[in-house]
Structure formats: C-alpha cells, structure tokens
Amino acid sequence: MSQTPLDYTAAGVDYSKIDPLKILAQQAASATKGNLAAHGVSEIPASRGESAYVMDVGGVLIASITECLGTKALVADAVRPITGRTHYDSIAQDTIAMAVNDLITVGATPMSVHAYWSAGGSDWFADEQRMRDLVNGWQRACDVCKVSWGGGETPALAGVVEAGRIDLAASSVGIVRSREHLTLGDKLADGDAIVFLASSGIHANGVSLARKLVERLPDGYASKLSDGRLYGEALLDPTALYVPVTEALFAAGIIPHYCANITGHGWRKIMRHPGSFTYRIHTLPPVPPVLAFIQEKAGIDDREAYGSLNMGAGFAFYVAAEDAERTAEIARAAGIEAWVAGRVEAGPKQVVIEPLSLTYAADELHLRA
Amino acid sequence: MSQTPLDYTAAGVDYSKIDPLKILAQQAASATKGNLAAHGVSEIPASRGESAYVMDVGGVLIASITECLGTKALVADAVRPITGRTHYDSIAQDTIAMAVNDLITVGATPMSVHAYWSAGGSDWFADEQRMRDLVNGWQRACDVCKVSWGGGETPALAGVVEAGRIDLAASSVGIVRSREHLTLGDKLADGDAIVFLASSGIHANGVSLARKLVERLPDGYASKLSDGRLYGEALLDPTALYVPVTEALFAAGIIPHYCANITGHGWRKIMRHPGSFTYRIHTLPPVPPVLAFIQEKAGIDDREAYGSLNMGAGFAFYVAAEDAERTAEIARAAGIEAWVAGRVEAGPKQVVIEPLSLTYAADELHLRA
Numbered sequence: 001m002s003q004t005p006l007d008y009t010a011a012g013v014d015y016s017k018i019d020p021l022k023i024l025a026q027q028a029a030s031a032t033k034g035n036l037a038a039h040g041v042s043e044i045p046a047s048r049g050e051s052a053y054v055m056d057v058g059g060v061l062i063a064s065i066t067e068c069l070g071t072k073a074l075v076a077d078a079v080r081p082i083t084g085r086t087h088y089d090s091i092a093q094d095t096i097a098m099a100v101n102d103l104i105t106v107g108a109t110p111m112s113v114h115a116y117w118s119a120g121g122s123d124w125f126a127d128e129q130r131m132r133d134l135v136n137g138w139q140r141a142c143d144v145c146k147v148s149w150g151g152g153e154t155p156a157l158a159g160v161v162e163a164g165r166i167d168l169a170a171s172s173v174g175i176v177r178s179r180e181h182l183t184l185g186d187k188l189a190d191g192d193a194i195v196f197l198a199s200s201g202i203h204a205n206g207v208s209l210a211r212k213l214v215e216r217l218p219d220g221y222a223s224k225l226s227d228g229r230l231y232g233e234a235l236l237d238p239t240a241l242y243v244p245v246t247e248a249l250f251a252a253g254i255i256p257h258y259c260a261n262i263t264g265h266g267w268r269k270i271m272r273h274p275g276s277f278t279y280r281i282h283t284l285p286p287v288p289p290v291l292a293f294i295q296e297k298a299g300i301d302d303r304e305a306y307g308s309l310n311m312g313a314g315f316a317f318y319v320a321a322e323d324a325e326r327t328a329e330i331a332r333a334a335g336i337e338a339w340v341a342g343r344v345e346a347g348p349k350q351v352v353i354e355p356l357s358l359t360y361a362a363d364e365l366h367l368r369a
Numbered sequence: 370m371s372q373t374p375l376d377y378t379a380a381g382v383d384y385s386k387i388d389p390l391k392i393l394a395q396q397a398a399s400a401t402k403g404n405l406a407a408h409g410v411s412e413i414p415a416s417r418g419e420s421a422y423v424m425d426v427g428g429v430l431i432a433s434i435t436e437c438l439g440t441k442a443l444v445a446d447a448v449r450p451i452t453g454r455t456h457y458d459s460i461a462q463d464t465i466a467m468a469v470n471d472l473i474t475v476g477a478t479p480m481s482v483h484a485y486w487s488a489g490g491s492d493w494f495a496d497e498q499r500m501r502d503l504v505n506g507w508q509r510a511c512d513v514c515k516v517s518w519g520g521g522e523t524p525a526l527a528g529v530v531e532a533g534r535i536d537l538a539a540s541s542v543g544i545v546r547s548r549e550h551l552t553l554g555d556k557l558a559d560g561d562a563i564v565f566l567a568s569s570g571i572h573a574n575g576v577s578l579a580r581k582l583v584e585r586l587p588d589g590y591a592s593k594l595s596d597g598r599l600y601g602e603a604l605l606d607p608t609a610l611y612v613p614v615t616e617a618l619f620a621a622g623i624i625p626h627y628c629a630n631i632t633g634h635g636w637r638k639i640m641r642h643p644g645s646f647t648y649r650i651h652t653l654p655p656v657p658p659v660l661a662f663i664q665e666k667a668g669i670d671d672r673e674a675y676g677s678l679n680m681g682a683g684f685a686f687y688v689a690a691e692d693a694e695r696t697a698e699i700a701r702a703a704g705i706e707a708w709v710a711g712r713v714e715a716g717p718k719q720v721v722i723e724p725l726s727l728t729y730a731a732d733e734l735h736l737r738a
Contacts, residue, residue, distance in 0.1 A: 014491035014525070017491040017492065017494050017495045017525075018491055018494050018523055018525060020494070021494040021500050021504075021523055022523055024500065024501070024504050025484065025504050025507075025521060025523070028504045028505065028507065028508040028518065029484075029508070029517075029518035029519070029520065029521070031508060032508060032511040032512060032516070032517050032518040033517050035511060035512060035514075035515040035516055035517050036480065036481075036515075036517045038515050039478060039480060039515070039544070041480055041544070043517055043519075048520075052520070053481060053483070053517075053519030053520045055480060055481060055517070055519075055542075057429055057431075057480070057544055058429065060426055060427065060429045062426075062431060062480075062542060064433070064481060064483060064519060064540070064542045065483065065520065066435065066483035066484070066485050066520070066521065066522050066538075066540045067522055068485065068487055068522050068524045068526070070524055070526065071526055071527070071528055071529050073529065074528050074529065109408060111405065111408060111410055111424060111426070111431075112405075112422060112424060112433060114422070114433060114434065114435035114540060115394065115435070116435050116437065116485065116538055116540075118437055118536055118538070122383035122386040122387055123383075123386065125386050125387050125389070125390040126386045131390050131393065132393070135390075135393050135394050135397045136397065138394075138397065139397040139398070139400060139401055142401040142404060143401060143404060145404075146404040146405075146407050146408065147401070147404055148398075148401050148402050148404050148405045148412055148422075148424070149397065149398035149401040150398070150412075150422030150424075150433060151398065151417075151421070151422045151434065151435075152394060152398070152435060153435050153436055153437050153538070154387055154390055154391055154394070155437045155439055156383070156386075156387060157437070157439065157440055157536060158440070158577070159440055159443050159531065159534070159580075160440050160442065160443065160530060160531060160534050160535070160536050161529065161530055161531065161536060162528065162529060162530065162531055165528070165529050166529070167487055167526060167529050167530060167536050169435075169485055169487070169522070169538070171433070171435045171483060171485075171540035173424075173431060173433045173542055175408070175410070175426055208527070211528075
C-alpha cells in the first residue's frame with residue numbers, strides 16, 4: 001500500500017492539544033489541597049499526578065479516581081451486526097477496568113464503583129438486550145474485583161453525546177490498608193525488577209487507531225487475524241482486571257515499590273514515576289495477535305506501536321529484585337500471565353527496550369505540571 | 370400561539386425509557402454489596418437508592434457519588450457569541466454543584482472531587498479562553514465547598530461526544546462525621562418542617578426544555594426577561610452550592626432528618642424519601658424570572674412546571690419543627706435565601722402544593738427498584 005502510516009494524530013487524538021490542559025488543570029487542582037485542612041484531613045502529596053488520589057482521614061487512607069472508557073463502545077456498535085452480540089458485557093468490564101486498574105497503582109484495594117452511562121438520547125436505554133448486557137457485565141466485573149456497585153448516573157444527553165452512542169466512565173473509591181501499602185514510588189530504586197502482567201488485547205487504549213484502520217481493510221471488522229479470529233471480535237476482548245493480582249500480592253506480603261497501568265502513551269508509561277531512572281526492558285511479552293495485526297496493517301514502526309499500544313504488557317510492577325520471580329508466580333496463580341521483563345537503573349529518565357533497540361526519552365512523556 | 374405546549378418528552382428526554390434501566394441497574398448494584406464483606410467493610414443499607422452511597426470502613430463513613438452536568442454546556446456554547454464570554458467558569462460550578470449538592474443529602478462533608486471532561490475532539494482543549502475559564506471556575510467552586518480537586522480525566526472522544534461539545538461530570542468523595550450525622554431519613558416523622566433553599570435559577574435540570582424553547586423565541590437566547598436580563602445569560606447563572614449551608618447547620622448542632630436536592634423531576638423529588646408521608650407545601654418561594662419565562666413561553670401549566678423544574682426551591686431540608694426557623698436563618702447567614710415552606714404529615718405518599726391546588730401522587734416518581 002502506498003498510504004501513509006496511520007498514527008494517533010491521524011486517528012483524531014492529538015495529545016499535544018490535550019496535555020497543556022492537563023498541566024493547567026493539575027496546577028489549579030494542586031492549589032485546592034489546602035481546603036482539606038478545614039476538615040482535619042490531609043492529602044498524600046505523592047499521590048498528586050499519580051493515577052489515583054489519596055487522602056488521609058484520621059489514619060484511613062482513601063483513594064479515588066474517575067476514568068473513562070474512551071471510544072471502544074463504537075467498536076461494539078460496529079461489530080454487533082457481524083457477531084449478533086451486543087458485546088456490552090465486555091464493554092462494561094473495560095470501563096470498570098479503566099478505573100480499578102488505575103486505582104490499584106497507588107496500593108489501594110478498590111471498594112466501590114459508580115457507573116457513568118451518558119447516552120445520546122433516551123432511546124439508547126430502550127434496547128433491552130444491550131441494556132441487560134451492560135448491567136450484567138458491570139455486575140460481573142464488580143464481583144471479580146470484590147467491589148460494591150454503589151450507584152451511578154444514566155443521563156440522556158442529545159446534542160452532547162452522539163445519537164445512538166454512549167459515553168461510559170467509572171469512578172472508584174478504595175482503601176489503602178496502611179501507609180506501608182502505598183505504592184507511590186518513594187521506594188523505587190536502582191536494581192529493582194520490572195514485572196509485566198499480560199494484557200488481554202488492546203484493552204481500551206489505541207482504539208481510535210484501531211477504528212481508523214478499518215477504513216483500510218477490505219473486510220473491515222470481519223478481517224481474519226493470524227489466529228483465525230475476527231478483528232472486531234478480538235478488539236472486544238475485555239480489558240484484564242488486575243485487582244485479584246494486587247490483592248494476592250498483598251496477601252503474600254509483597255508490596256510493589258511502584259506500579260504503572262500501561263494505557264495511553266503505551267510503553268512510555270513505564271517511566272511514569274516522577275523520578276529519574278532508566279527502565280531497561282530485556283524481555284518482550286508475546287504481542288497479542290490483534291495488536292500485531294494493527295501494527296502491520298497500519299504500517300507503523302515499533303517506536304509508534306510500543307509508544308501508543310500496550311503490545312502485550314498491560315501493567316507493570318516495580319519490585320525488589322528478590323521478589324521478582326515470586327511476583328510473576330503469584331500473578332500467574334491469580335490467572336494473569338506475567339514476566340520478569342526488565343530492571344530499574346540509576347541513569348537518565350528513559351525507557352530502553354533492548355530487544356527492539358528502542359529508547360523513549362524523558363521528553364516523550366508529559367504528564368505532570 | 371397555536372403550538373402545543375413544550376414538555377420534557379418533546380424536548381428529547383423521556384424518563385419512561387430511562388427509569389426501567391435505572392431500576393434494573395439498581396437491582397444488579399444491590400446484588401454486589403456482599404463483596405464488601407471480604408474487606409471487613411459494610412455499606413449503610415439505607416444509602417442504596419439515595420443520592421450518594423455510604424460505606425462504613427472501620428467506623429469511618431465514606432460517601433461517594435458521580436453526577437453529570439447534562440446539556441447546559443450547549444447553552445454556554447450558544448450564548449457565547451451574544452455575550453462574548455465563554456461562561457465555562459459558571460458551567461464548571463454547575464458541574465461540581467451537581468455532585469456535591471447530592472453528596473450532602475446523606476449528611477456528608479465533601480472532601481474531594483474528580484473532574485470528568487470528555488470532549489468531542491482534541492480541538493476542544495485548544496480554545497485557551499474556554500479552557501482557562503473551565504479550570505478557574507472549577508477551582509473556585511472547589512474553594513467555596515472546601516474540597517480538594519483530586520484529579521480528573523480529559524479524554525477526546527470523537528464519534529462518541531459531538532464535535533465541538535463536551536460531556537462534563539464530577540465525582541465526589543465525602544465523609545459523614547458520625548452515624549448521628551447520617552441524614553438518610555430514619556428520623557423523618559409526622560410534624561417535621563420542610564425548609565426550602567433558594568435556587569439560583571434553572572440550575573442544570575430542565576435545560577433540554579429551556580433549549581428547545583429557543584426555537585420558538587424570535588430573539589432566541591437574546592430574549593429579554595421581566596427583569597431586563599437576557600434569557601441565555603440568566604439560564605447560565607451557576608447552580609447554587611449548598612455545601613456551606615449544611616456545614617453551617619452541622620456547626621450549629623442541627624442535623625436534618627432528611628434532605629432532597631431538587632433536580633430532575635422537579636418538586637416531585639420532595640417525596641424522594643422511601644417512606645409514606647404527605648408533604649404539604651404552604652409557602653412558595655419566588656419563581657426566578659428565567660423559570661417564569663420558561664413556563665410562560667413554553668405554555669406549560671403548573672403541574673408540568675413544578676413537576677420538572679425547581680421553580681425557586683433548589684434544595685429541601687426536613688427538620689424537627691422547632692429547628693425550622695433557625696435552619697432558615699442559618700442558611701441565610703451562609704448566603705442562601707431560605708423559607709419554612711411546608712410540613713411532613715402522616716398520610717399517603719404525595720406532595721401537596723396548597724397555594725397551587727396541586728398534588729403529585731406517589732406513582733408520579735419512580736426512582737427505586
């Protein structure tokens with residue numbers, strides 16, 4: 001094909017326009033922290049800019065977060081005529097995963113979730129099969145994560161949300177059992193090991209790119225992957241829920257030094273920690289067929305692929321070297337494949353992926369004010 | 370005019386299609402409450418179906434909620450060319466008000482909020498004036514409510530959210546200081562007084578109707594109200610923040626028996642409490658000019674107007690009769706006009722608005738499974 005490679009900007013998501021807002025908002029948000037003093041409450045300062053926010057209320061550490069699904073529901077809508085299934089049970093799990101997989105990065109045990117289901121009109125809710133799948137999938141994901149579904153909001157927003165579509169998000173509240181359980185990175189050190197947890201596919205990041213790609217595929221979402229599955233169906237594999245893994249680690253007495261949920265910005269997220277370290281990856285997890293397919297058909301190189309997709313690594317633990325193998329074993333026992341994949345080194349902030357001869361420099365990730 | 374009266378269904382919001390989903394979701398949500406036992410945590414059962422969810426974590430009562438703005442940002446977008454202001458500072462306050470005004474109904478002191486700003490594309494965030502107004506308004510509302518802005522999510526969701534639009538929501542976490550502060554309605558009794566807090570205008574409910582009405586107005590959003598202000602500008606008066614009032618009540622030792630945030634379903638929300646009581650209103654607050662204008666121009670009767678708009682009453686406290694006058698005084702001292710407006714009586718579940726000879730029966734409000 002003579003077409004130019006697809007990338008995130010071409011697919012309509014331009015982080016260079018969003019990141020300045022994030023930084024402006026982070027500065028304003030940080031300026032409000034003094035409001036807690038009136039209540040005898042304080043924040044855990046290191047949680048600012050991390051994936052979840054933590055407050056200390058009389059010794060109880062409360063973590064909270066709000067996260068959105070993104071555009072993955074559009075894939076479900078497009079694939080439904082092909083498979084005859086709504087796939088909203090999977091979409092529900094994706095949405096909850098966005099929230100809880102971020103919440104656990106600070107060392108929290110998720111306790112409750114709220115649903116945010118914002119539809120393009122009242123009619124959205126009149127499709128009974130889809131509605132039941134969404135509700136049942138949401139309930140099942142709550143059960144896997146041992147969280148209580150505390151409530152939610154189901155507005156009909158014609159004119160804001162596109163007709164026939166739904167904007168899905170979840171918020172979650174969790175508890176960090178003690179200050180020792182906080183995984184905010186103060187213990188991260190030269191010599192720590194990096195353990196990857198397997199992703200279940202694209203999860204819910206890179207979906208704009210995956211959707212854009214369909215325009216180039218003669219069979220669209222019905223295209224066959226290397227393993228014989230349909231592209232659209234494989235895209236809809238729900239995001240892995242990593243809560244059982246962190247809970248199993250805590251039960252085994254392993255507290256990670258830091259955690260990163262590999263979402264937007266792909267493997268650049270490996271250097272999410274605010275400090276200056278070199279993250280050297282020596283082992284690549286197998287690339288899920290659906291991601292290999294996207295990389296090939298979109299004609300993007302490894303730098304672009306690993307810089308925006310999870311490429312098989314859905315979550316990273318940074319643990320003491322002596323805990324590395326056991327961390328991977330505990331994850332496997334909890335049902336998630338895992339690999340000791342790299343190490344943390346003193347050095348300039350960067351991610352070095354040795355098997356691919358690829359380096360992401362510090363200035364390729366802008367998350368903080 | 371020979372046109373039929375405008376109502377909510379004509380304006381695109383059909384609660385009859387949404388309410389069955391709410392009930393289905395509430396049943397599934399309730400089934401997940403047992404998940405908390407694994408963590409040594411329990412829910413406050415009476416908070417299920419109320420406006421915020423409360424968990425008991427080792428004696429610390431954590432309240433949480435997620436709420437959306439609705440379609441009010443569309444009004445800001447339409448009015449900006451008339452006034453030359455983005456109005457997103459007001460829109461930010463509206464969004465936070467949706468969350469915290471609900472959170473306080475259970476007796477909670479709001480502690481933190483998360484922002485959910487889901488745009489129709491990355492370009493939304495490139496309008497610097499609007500972006501700054503949104504950020505500054507958000508920060509200011511947090512300061513008024515003495516909450517910490519803990520974080521947020523700013524996705525660009527082309528294909529889900531309409532181009533050029535934004536879906537705004539807020540989640541909030543609060544603490545109920547003790548079990549005695551829970552205002553979940555177990556103390557509500559025959560003889561209690563109903564105290565209304567003044568609304569600041571339409572708030573963020575009934576906005577679809579207000580927008581639909583513009584099609585009938587020769588001057589659209591530039592139409593003049595009885596007080597000389599522009600319709601569009603008055604619509605954008607930000608929702609009152611009632612947090613300072615509940616905090617002042619607690620400081621004065623007054624704990625309401627119940628609270629209702631008057632939002633969707635208008636004054637029908639006065640009978641939100643799960644029990645059977647008659648709510649007899651003897652005093653009407655003055656109707657904000659913008660709401661009187663809507664009722665007149667939309668040609669809707671009092672039943673429709675009071676059944677879907679706040680009509681001047683933004684929030685209701687149900688307090689012991691002897692606390693009624695002092696409750697109103699404390700609210701006024703906190704900057705919010707208030708009236709002792711009615712009483713709770715033993716009797717069939719209904720809202721009786723005596724000055725209007727209007728009754729809403731129990732079956733006109735479906736919120737619970």
